Amino acid sequence: MARIDSRRARRMxxxxxxxxxxxxDVERVILQGRERExxxxxxxxxxxxxxxxxxxxxxxGRITERMLEKEIEIPEEDVQLVAQQAGVTPERARAALREAEGDLAKAILLLTTTKA
Structure with missing residues (x-):
């Protein structure tokens, strides 16, 4: 295959x-999706x-890839319900809900199985 000189390539x-x-002066390029960056x-x-x-x-350049953390909003009613059902403080209930990604039943199970 014949090479094309840069001048001819620009003209074409x-x-x-x-x-x-x-x-x-570009220092970094970020491609951000829903789950990774x-x-x-x-x-x-x-x-x-x-x-x-x-x-x-x-x-x-140097390429790095990472998964984005999902920030879960936990309603106060859910925190109170889990705290009451598991017999723990609201702070522990909130932490369990984060670990369970908002799943009430899973959070209660986490708290009651580790408590026993």
Whole structure:
């Protein structure tokens, strides 16, 4: 396959309506989903403008990936119910509900089986 020199490649890209430009001074790129996050440290980011459509290309850098922790909202009524049923303080009930991801029955079981 024949190599194309960079000058000719730029000319061909211009003819196709494509422009490429490096984004300066990028320290990190974060891709955040509902359950996980991907972080690219020290990347090279290029914006490709193709007929009004912008495409971001991220290359290089150190990649780390981690699962996001779900923050569970626990209603006060649930805390009181679990505390009453398990015979523990509201603080212990709240901790058990967090561990059980909001599941009332599981939280009560956790507290009553560890208590005995």
């Amino acid at each position: 890209m211009r003819q196709l309506g494509m422009r490429m430009e490096e984004v300066p 991907i972080v690219v440290e020290g990347p090279v980011v290029t914006v490709i403008d193709l007929k009004g459509q912008k495409i971001f290309q991220v290359t290089g």
